[in-house]
Amino acid sequence: MAKKVSIKDIAAAAGVSATTVSIVLNGRAREMKISESMALKVEKLAEKMQYRPNHFAKGLRTGKTNTIGLIVDDISNYFFGHLAKVVEEEADKKGYTVMFCSSENNEGKSRNILNMLVDKHMDGYIIAPTTFMLPELEKLIDEKRPTVLIDRYFPDLNSNYVTVDNFNGSLEAVNHLASKGNRKIALVTNDTDQLQMKQRIDGYMEGLKKNGLVFEKSMVKKIPFGWPEQKQVKELAQFFNKQKADFDAVFFTSNNLGVAGLEAFSNLGISVPEKVSVICFDDNDLFRLGKPGITVMSQPIKQMAKKAVEVLVRQIEQSGTEASHIILPTQIIERESVR
Amino acid sequence: MAKKVSIKDIAAAAGVSATTVSIVLNGRAREMKISESMALKVEKLAEKMQYRPNHFAKGLRTGKTNTIGLIVDDISNYFFGHLAKVVEEEADKKGYTVMFCSSENNEGKSRNILNMLVDKHMDGYIIAPTTFMLPELEKLIDEKRPTVLIDRYFPDLNSNYVTVDNFNGSLEAVNHLASKGNRKIALVTNDTDQLQMKQRIDGYMEGLKKNGLVFEKSMVKKIPFGWPEQKQVKELAQFFNKQKADFDAVFFTSNNLGVAGLEAFSNLGISVPEKVSVICFDDNDLFRLGKPGITVMSQPIKQMAKKAVEVLVRQIEQSGTEASHIILPTQIIERESVR
DNA sequence: AAAGGTTACTAAATCGTTTTAGTAAAACGT
DNA sequence: ACGTTTTACTAAAACGATTTAGTAACCTTT
Numbered sequence: 001m002a003k004k005v006s007i008k009d010i011a012a013a014a015g016v017s018a019t020t021v022s023i024v025l026n027g028r029a030r031e032m033k034i035s036e037s038m039a040l041k042v043e044k045l046a047e048k049m050q051y052r053p054n055h056f057a058k059g060l061r062t063g064k065t066n067t068i069g070l071i072v073d074d075i076s077n078y079f080f081g082h083l084a085k086v087v088e089e090e091a092d093k094k095g096y097t098v099m100f101c102s103s104e105n106n107e108g109k110s111r112n113i114l115n116m117l118v119d120k121h122m123d124g125y126i127i128a129p130t131t132f133m134l135p136e137l138e139k140l141i142d143e144k145r146p147t148v149l150i151d152r153y154f155p156d157l158n159s160n161y162v163t164v165d166n167f168n169g170s171l172e173a174v175n176h177l178a179s180k181g182n183r184k185i186a187l188v189t190n191d192t193d194q195l196q197m198k199q200r201i202d203g204y205m206e207g208l209k210k211n212g213l214v215f216e217k218s219m220v221k222k223i224p225f226g227w228p229e230q231k232q233v234k235e236l237a238q239f240f241n242k243q244k245a246d247f248d249a250v251f252f253t254s255n256n257l258g259v260a261g262l263e264a265f266s267n268l269g270i271s272v273p274e275k276v277s278v279i280c281f282d283d284n285d286l287f288r289l290g291k292p293g294i295t296v297m298s299q300p301i302k303q304m305a306k307k308a309v310e311v312l313v314r315q316i317e318q319s320g321t322e323a324s325h326i327i328l329p330t331q332i333i334e335r336e337s338v339r
Numbered sequence: 340m341a342k343k344v345s346i347k348d349i350a351a352a353a354g355v356s357a358t359t360v361s362i363v364l365n366g367r368a369r370e371m372k373i374s375e376s377m378a379l380k381v382e383k384l385a386e387k388m389q390y391r392p393n394h395f396a397k398g399l400r401t402g403k404t405n406t407i408g409l410i411v412d413d414i415s416n417y418f419f420g421h422l423a424k425v426v427e428e429e430a431d432k433k434g435y436t437v438m439f440c441s442s443e444n445n446e447g448k449s450r451n452i453l454n455m456l457v458d459k460h461m462d463g464y465i466i467a468p469t470t471f472m473l474p475e476l477e478k479l480i481d482e483k484r485p486t487v488l489i490d491r492y493f494p495d496l497n498s499n500y501v502t503v504d505n506f507n508g509s510l511e512a513v514n515h516l517a518s519k520g521n522r523k524i525a526l527v528t529n530d531t532d533q534l535q536m537k538q539r540i541d542g543y544m545e546g547l548k549k550n551g552l553v554f555e556k557s558m559v560k561k562i563p564f565g566w567p568e569q570k571q572v573k574e575l576a577q578f579f580n581k582q583k584a585d586f587d588a589v590f591f592t593s594n595n596l597g598v599a600g601l602e603a604f605s606n607l608g609i610s611v612p613e614k615v616s617v618i619c620f621d622d623n624d625l626f627r628l629g630k631p632g633i634t635v636m637s638q639p640i641k642q643m644a645k646k647a648v649e650v651l652v653r654q655i656e657q658s659g660t661e662a663s664h665i666i667l668p669t670q671i672i673e674r675e676s677v678r
Numbered sequence: 679a680a681a682g683g684t685t686a687c688t689a690a691a692t693c694g695t696t697t698t699a700g701t702a703a704a705a706c707g708t
Numbered sequence: 709a710c711g712t713t714t715t716a717c718t719a720a721a722a723c724g725a726t727t728t729a730g731t732a733a734c735c736t737t738t
Contacts, residue, residue: 023696033715056694060695092448099438284624291605374687398725399693401725
């Protein structure tokens with residue numbers, strides 16, 4: 001195995017010092033008064049000898065890795081998968097690679113992951129935070145490491161974030177349901193402290209109020225995060241069964257919940273939209289292409305990811321900018337599930 | 340910002356040399372005859388001072404990163420997203436993090452990606468290779484870097500790989516269609532040189548033959564890789580329209596193709612399974628939960644990912660093992676799309 | 679009590695960069 | 709013609725770990 005060529009090898013070949021080579025290869029030849037001819041010679045040689053800088057040595061000196069860490073709940077989820085894709089694309093355009101981890105909404109893993117990424121010296125972090133992460137996150141911000149939260153955030157934490165307007169999105173979803181004459185609107189959400197879910201619930205409540213509907217606790221079902229899909233389906237089937245005929249619409253606050261809900265309806269022989277109207281926060285292939293198409297409050301995933309990378313890279317490359325709080329609008333996509 | 344504590348700081352605090360600290364923290368105290376009391380003292384101090392080894396320094400000396408690189412076509416794709424999830428889970432269990440890149444089946448990106456990952460010194464690679472990658476891949480294998488190909492491979496390349504039995508899977512899919520009385524079976528596949536697609540096509544041909552059906556070129560539609568979904572839908576709608584009434588079943592060789600095909604059917608008002616029977620290689624949420632449920636030849640995604648990580652880690656940790664060629668069986672899941 | 683072995687450590691080299699602090703030689707100003 | 713700048717470079721330190729090659733001090737053995 002032909003061993004790797006180092007800066008010293010090039011220096012030797014060019015008959016100069018390592019310093020000169022380093023300067024030239026970092027594009028600082030002009031600035032450092034290296035003669036044009038020498039710069040050219042070194043560049044040619046580096047090319048010819050297939051020089052590739054050693055990432056560790058470089059990192060050890062400079063602390064830079066050109067890598068950003070991405071933490072999401074679950075990469076196989078439609079929302080996060082699509083988010084990750086765009087994050088990677090955008091990061092790539094700007095010369096960064098991305099390392100990803102799934103937190104699985106699990107306490108132990110949440111806390112480890114961040115430390116692991118910090119140990120590996122990411123230049124910056126894009127994080128869909130779990131509540132467990134708060135202490136680590138505070139440390140991160142405190143140490144001024146470039147960070148952007150995505151999908152949700154902590155109001156008390158002075159960090160960058162990009163989310164959607166969850167409150168108004170939910171409010172509009174309920175408005176839509178109500179405008180079609182649905183009076184008994186059930187809510188299926190996750191049992192979590194995460195802000196985005198709270199905001200969606202608040203939007204639902206406000207929506208009821210605005211439309212003169214009364215809130216009933218029995219119309220709300222909270223499913224713990226991270227349950228296997230089939231367990232969710234069972235739980236929901238039970239809930240729907242008990243509430244039989246006592247609700248005419250369901251608002252799901254996330255796309256997995258919606259998927260599980262549809263499966264429950266299907267199992268129970270409850271047809272959408274004849275028996276129940278359905279609206280869901282967050283889109284996916286099943287909602288778009290399934291029969292019937294599910295009306296959704298969609299999130300601008302691409303834009304979120306782009307913004308997140310943009311904000312992050314800005315912070316990495318010119319540290320000391322003010323925290324950006326970006327809240328994007330959601331958009332209703334009407335299909336056939338609301339009657 | 341409290342600067343990071345290094346091995347030297349601990350050495351100073353413990354009144355010993357850096358060497359001793361390094362030995363202890365690498366768990367070689369016994370082996371290196373460090374006294375029990377000293378080992379304990381150092382460990383306690385490291386804990387108290389919150390020592391975290393510097394990844395660069397460690398890497399510079401040892402070459403290890405505890406990171407594996409994962410290259411897939413597109414992380415937002417159902418198959419690859421789920422694969423990535425399990426890869427990350429399994430890798431995490433064994434103490435590795437994963438860095439992922441999407442090749443986007445694009446020549447330029449394919450070739451860059453691998454070099455970038457190599458530059459960042461991944462300990463190993465799990466790759467769903469594009470044909471463009473062959474030269475880089477050859478170099479990788481040549482340099483004995485731990486590598487596992489996944490989903491597809493190159494017969495002439497002596498590498499580890501884990502795939503499914505694409506040929507027999509397709510053959511069975513066609514058998515299934517034929518057994519239900521379908522005689523005119525169209526094929527929709529990708530226009531690519533990738534082995535797994537070739538094998539699926541071969542399986543289709545063999546299936547026709549075994550069932551006494553004749554192959555007609557006009558029954559095959561090849562869609563170039565990487566087309567945006569809507570373009571695929573249009574192209575397929577055109578194809579189906581031209582072939583109207585001249586086929587009674589369609590076999591899709593991948594899940595995106597199937598999704599696009601269903602959308603095309605829906606646009607054309609062709610109902611499944613009344614007008615056409617459909618079977619698809621590879622499962623997803625839409626097929627499982629949509630109406631009608633789509634009969635699929637499913638791949639054991641979880642198992643593939645687990646095996647890949649297992650083989651890779653084995654190769655990383657005890658190099659010099661023989662190349663593993665793992666071919667897993669597919670399984671038909673009958674739903675409602677075949678009549 | 680001399681030779682040899684074991685125990686419990688350490689100094690210094692090393693990995694491949696970047697950066698700091700130079701230094702000869704050439705060019706310039708007066 | 710002498711001092712000052714500028715040009716075009718270089719030697720050596722530093723980043724933070726691991727590893728090689730020691731070395732005193734103590735313990736055995738004969």
